[in-house]
Amino acid sequence: MDTESTYSGYSYYSGRSRGSHRHGERSRDRHKVRSKDSRSEKSVTINTPPAEPLLGDSVVRGEQVQDDNWGETTTAITGTSEHSLSQEDIVRITKDLEDSVGLDCRRYFTLTLAVILGLLVFLTPIAFLVLPHLLWPEKLQSCGTACEGLFISVAFKLLILLLAVWALFFRPPRAGLPRVFLFRALLAVLVLLFVVSYWLFYGVRILDSQDDNYQGIVQYAVSLVDALLFIHYLAIVLLELRQLQPCFSLCVTRSTDGETKHYNLGQLSIQRAALAIIEHYYCDFPVHNPALLSASKSRAAKHLAGLKVYNVDGPGNNAAAGLAHSQSRAMIAAAARRRDSSHNELYYEEAEHERRVRKRKARLVVAVEEAFTHIKRMQEEEQKKAPSDVMDPREAAQAIFPSMARALQKYLRTTKQQHCHSMESIQQHLAFCITNNMTPKAFLESYLNPGPTLQYSRDHWLARQWTLISEAAVTSSLKDGTIFLLKCVDFSLVVTCKKIPYIQMSEEYIDPKSHKFVLRLQSETSV
Amino acid sequence: MSFVPGQPMCVVAQQIEIKKLRQGDHLILGFSIGGGIDQDPGQNPFSEDKTDKGIYVTRITPGGPAEAANLMMGDKILQVNGWDMTMVPHDKARKRLTNKKEDVVRLLVTRKTLEEAVKHSMGYPNQCH
Numbered sequence: 098m099d100t101e102s103t104y105s106g107y108s109y110y111s112g113r114s115r116g117s118h119r120h121g122e123r124s125r126d127r128h129k130v131r132s133k134d135s136r137s138e139k140s141v142t143i144n145t146p147p148a149e150p151l152l153g154d155s156v157v158r159g160e161q162v163q164d165d166n167w168g169e170t171t172t173a174i175t176g177t178s179e180h181s182l183s184q185e186d187i188v189r190i191t192k193d194l195e196d197s198v199g200l201d202c203r204r205y206f207t208l209t210l211a212v213i214l215g216l217l218v219f220l221t222p223i224a225f226l227v228l229p230h231l232l233w234p235e236k237l238q239s240c241g242t243a244c245e246g247l248f249i250s251v252a253f254k255l256l257i258l259l260l261a262v263w264a265l266f267f268r269p270p271r272a273g274l275p276r277v278f279l280f281r282a283l284l285a286v287l288v289l290l291f292v293v294s295y296w297l298f299y300g301v302r303i304l305d306s307q308d309d310n311y312q313g314i315v316q317y318a319v320s321l322v323d324a325l326l327f328i329h330y331l332a333i334v335l336l337e338l339r340q341l342q343p344c345f346s347l348c349v350t351r352s353t354d355g356e357t358k359h360y361n362l363g364q365l366s367i368q369r370a371a372l373a374i375i376e377h378y379y380c381d382f383p384v385h386n387p388a389l390l391s392a393s394k395s396r397a398a399k400h401l402a403g404l405k406v407y408n409v410d411g412p413g414n415n416a417a418a419g420l421a422h423s424q425s426r427a428m429i430a431a432a433a434r435r436r437d438s439s440h441n442e443l444y445y446e447e448a449e450h451e452r453r454v455r456k457r458k459a460r461l462v463v464a465v466e467e468a469f470t471h472i473k474r475m476q477e478e479e480q481k482k483a484p485s486d487v488m489d490p491r492e493a494a495q496a497i498f499p500s501m502a503r504a505l506q507k508y509l510r511t512t513k514q515q516h517c518h519s520m521e522s523i524q525q526h527l528a529f530c531i532t533n534n535m536t537p538k539a540f541l542e543s544y545l546n547p548g549p550t551l552q553y554s555r556d557h558w559l560a561r562q563w564t565l566i567s568e569a570a571v572t573s574s575l576k577d578g579t580i581f582l583l584k585c586v587d588f589s590l591v592v593t594c595k596k597i598p599y600i601q602m603s604e605e606y607i608d609p610k611s612h613k614f615v616l617r618l619q620s621e622t623s624v
Numbered sequence: 625m626s627f628v629p630g631q632p633m634c635v636v637a638q639q640i641e642i643k644k645l646r647q648g649d650h651l652i653l654g655f656s657i658g659g660g661i662d663q664d665p666g667q668n669p670f671s672e673d674k675t676d677k678g679i680y681v682t683r684i685t686p687g688g689p690a691e692a693a694n695l696m697m698g699d700k701i702l703q704v705n706g707w708d709m710t711m712v713p714h715d716k717a718r719k720r721l722t723n724k725k726e727d728v729v730r731l732l733v734t735r736k737t738l739e740e741a742v743k744h745s746m747g748y749p750n751q752c753h
Contacts, residue, residue: 622658
C-alpha cells in the first residue's frame with residue numbers, strides 16, 4: 098500500500114497532538130499546498146475536533162457558515178470518544194429512563210391483567226373436571242368410554258387454544274398508544290363475563306346440588322372450551338382481519354419540506370392508523386434534514402426585514418386589532434409593489450449549488466473508485482501461502498478510507514448531510530461493503546441519496562417522541578375527512594383521510610366475430 | 625349543403641355545359657372528381673358536411689374545357705345529363721362523365737357562394753330603404 102497516512106485506528110479519538118502536528122491551524126496556505134497535489138494525494142491527516150463544541154457540530158439547527166476552504170476537518174459529529182461520556186449522553190440517558198419508567202408501569206399493569214385473565218380461562222375447564230372428584234367422589238358416576246373420549250377432546254382443544262392465544266396475543270408490543278386499545282378491552286370484558294357466567298351456572302346447578310352425572314359435567318366443560326375457541330375466532334376477526342381490506346386513502350405530508358406519500362388503510366381507530374402511518378414513515382420517507390431548510394428561512398427573513406412600518410397616528414385608541422390589521426395590509430401591499438429581485442438570486446443560487454454538487458460528486462466517485470482498486474480479496478489458496486500483510490475487513494476499510502475521506506467530507510458538507518454520518522459509521526459501512534464484494538457505486542449509494550430514517554443511527558429515529566394531535570377522540574374510527582397531526586420534535590406529519598369510493602362496475606360483452614374493418618378510400622379520377 | 629338522405633334537398637344550383645375536347649383517342653373534360661358512396665366522406669376537403677358522400681370537383685385543369693365553362697374547384701355535382709350524382713359510387717360517376725357517345729355534358733352543380741350571392745341579391749333591395 099503506497100498510501101502513506103497518518104491516520105490509524107482508534108487513536109483518532111484521542112489527543113489533539115495530531116492536529117497540531119503537521120497541518121496546524123486552518124489557513125489558506127494549506128489549501129494552496131493541497132491544491133498542488135493531484136486528487137490522488139498520498140497523505141491525509143484527519144484532525145480531531147476541538148473539545149469545546151461538544152454540542153456544536155451535532156446540532157445542525159442554528160446557522161452554520163460553511164467555509165469550504167477549511168483544512169481537513171473531520172465529520173466527527175459525536176465529539177466524544179468511545180470511552181467517556183459527555184454531558185449530552187448523560188442527559189439523554191436520564192430522559193430515556195424517565196420515559197421508559199412511565200410507559201412500563203402501564204404496560205406491566207395490562208400485562209398482569211392479561212396473565213390473570215389467561216390463567217382464569219385455562220384453569221376453569223380443568224377445575225370443572227377436577228372439582229367433582231375432589232368434593233363428592235363417592236357419589237360420582239364412573240366415567241364411561243364416551244366420557245373419557247371427551248377428556249382427550251378437552252385436552253387437545255385446550256392445547257390449540259393455548260397455541261392460538263400465544264400466537265395472537267403474546268407478541269412483543271410494537272408501540273405504546275395513548276389510549277386503551279378498545280377492541281382488546283372489549284374482548285377481555287367479554288371473556289370475563291363469559292367465564293363468570295359459566296362459573297355461576299356451575300356453582301349453582303352442579304356444586305350446590307352435587308350432580309352425579311359426570312358425563313354431563315364433562316360435556317359442560319367441553320362446551321366451555323368450544324365457546325372459548327369461538328371467542329378467539331372473534332378476536333382474530335376483530336383485531337386482525339377487519340382492517341385488512343383497504344377502505345381509506347391517507348395522504349401524509351411532512352410539514353417542513355412537503356414530502357408526501359399516500360397509504361391505503363382499512364377501518365382502524367385514529368390511534369392505530371397513526372401507528373401504521375408512523376411505521377410507514379420510518380420506511381418510506383427520506384430522513385428529515387433540518388439543514389436543508391435554512392435557505393428558505395433566510396429568504397423569508399429577508400422579505401420581512403426589507404419593510405418597516407411606522408405608526409404616524411400615535412398611540413391612538415382605535416381597536417388594536419384594527420390597527421394591526423391595517424398595518425399588515427399596508428406591508429403586504431408595499432411588498433407587492435416593491436420590485437423584488439430575490440427570485441433572480443434564488444435561480445442563480447440554485448444553479449450554482451447544483452453545479453457545485455455535481456462537481457463534488459464527480460470527484461467523490463473517482464476517489465472512491467480509485468480507493469477500491471487498492472485492495473483485493475485474497476483467494477483461499479493464497480491465504481495459506483502468504484500469511485503476512487493480511488487484513489480483515491475492518492483494517493482494510495481503515496487502510497483505504499483516508500484516500501477518499503476528504504472527497505466524501507466535502508460532498509457531505511455541500512449536500513448538508515454531514516451530521517447524518519459519523520466517521521465511525523462511514524468506516525463501518527465501508528467494511529461492510531468490502532466484505533460483501535460491493536462495488537464503489539454500491540458503497541456510495543447511501544451517501545448520494547438520502548435514505549429512509551431507519552438507515553441512520555438511532556439518535557435520528559426519535560421513536561419515543563411522537564405526539565398525536567387530533568380533534569376527534571383517538572379511539573374513534575377513521576372517517577372521510579378526518580385530519581390529525583403527528584408531531585415529532587422538529588417537524589410534524591399532517592394526515593388527511595379520504596374514503597375510497599364505492600365502485601359500480603358494469604360489464605360489456607364484445608363478440609369476437611364483431612371485429613371487422615374496411616379500407617378508407619379517397620380516389621380522385623380525372624375525366 | 626347538408627341534407628338528409630331520402631328527404632328533398634333545397635339548394636341553389638347552376639347549370640354548366642361543357643363541350644368535350646378530343647385529345648388523341650380520348651374525350652376529356654378537364655377536371656377531376658372525388659367522392660362517392662363507396663368512398664370515405666371524412667377526407668373530402670371541399671364538403672361542409674363531412675358525411676356528404678356526393679361527387680365533388682377536386683381539380684380543374686387550367687386551360688381546359690371545364691375552366692372555360694366556369695366550373696370551379698369544390699363544386700358539388702348534382703346531376704350529369706339528367707343522371708343523379710348525389711348517391712352514386714365513384715366509378716359510376718366516372719362512367720357517366722366519360723360516355724364516349726356524348727360530346728357535351730350538362731352538369732347541375734352547386735356551391736356555397738351561389739347561395740350567398742342569391743341571399744345578397746335578395747336582401748339588397750331591403751337594405752336600400
